[in-house]
Amino acid sequence: MRALIVDDEALARSKLLRMLRVFPDVEVVGEAIDGATALTLAEQLRPDVIFLDVQMPEVDGFDVAASLPDDAPALVFVTAFDQYALRAFDAQAVDYLLKPVEPERLARTVQRLRASVRVTPRPSVGAPAQLMIVDRGQTHIVRCAEIEWLEAADNYVNIHLPGRSLLMRRTLTALLNDLDPMFVRTHRGAAVALAAVLAVRPEGKGDATVVLRSGAEVPCSRQHRAALMQRLQR
Template sequence: MRVLIVDDERPARDKLQRMLELEPDITAIERACDGVDALEQCAAFLPDVAFLDIQMPEVSGIELAASLPAPAPLVVFVTAYDQYALQAFDANAIDYLLKPYDQDRLQRTLARVRDRLRARESPRLSTLPVRQLLVSERGVTRVVKVDDIAWIETADNYVVLHTPGAQPLLRQTLTGLLGQLGGALVRCHRRAAVRPELVERIVSLDKGDCELVLRGGARVPCSRQYRAALMDRLQGQA
């Protein structure tokens, strides 16, 4: 089992790590001090389970859980406040550890984690798409709801998320991001993807290419390579 500890307080991280190191089946432990650091760790470390503090600066543990990229680790919330329990379980948390906790209480949590990890080996279990993304720009972390993204385009090593009133940049590939979104947006060009329900008109161009006019007036390129699949998706919505 690979474990990621996310807490903005070092003593809390140290305590949990000491307790986890007593478990023989935990093979690796990494730590993060905030939500942005945790997302980077998830991409590089690929934890099986993440222990998330709820109250952290800029990005809460609840927001972080909703932003974990697929395949997301299992989530255990760790907090000193019991008023977040309903929100935690709405976020599909495995457990809710209330500080201060002891080794026996942690053991019960780990038993649930092990059971769920065994269940994940079943091919019938699907991975849920992310519901929001965390975008860090100039020291500020923005929470972007996936439902607010009208279309996406590539920009060098980034993608531009076109949302109402803002176009934040996310360091990610278009292919990788679409894999996390579970079909919410459809690729229409090698450099673009669109939310199909926002397409109002399709303007034909030369050589089978076209331009998509979205609700609100945005114009998005659509190449011949992706046009047929997009048309199938649009017909399926009718």
């Protein structure tokens, strides 16, 4: 198994690296000190598992997890705090390790990874506060509250923000699974942030156009119009 260690503390990374060397079938292929570096290395190195710290500067581990592509590696959260355990397991993480990590406990984690790597589906990590988007070689940290609407583009999603858009390597369905209930699908290939909606303009035959506060207009098919109106009324 190819492993990536993500932790802003050098001592924590070094200790976990030494402990993982005990296992002949685990190869640590990279280390990252922050979320932006983690995304870049995950894309370049294609690890099977990421050992991911929860509390880091700028973005936390759950935001990093939500920013990974749909074919992301298995996740093992590593933290000194036990209050995140429920959220981690809700996100279908393979395991949740408390610092200081004990050798026996890490051995059980590796055993779980042996059984689950390349089998575990892409987890939903819950609604993140921020996403990190690598677009044209630059890493952008985007607050989810700033996103106006989402547009599917094959295996990518155009993230539309005020005055700009960024391309993220995820499917619309998977990204909405993480962002719900902040967003609602309006079309097979589009979704809007509920907070950004200014008006819904009927277009005939049950279709509509969603007008956003920025002036952008997003199509809404009749199949999704009723659900949109229900969410807006709530």
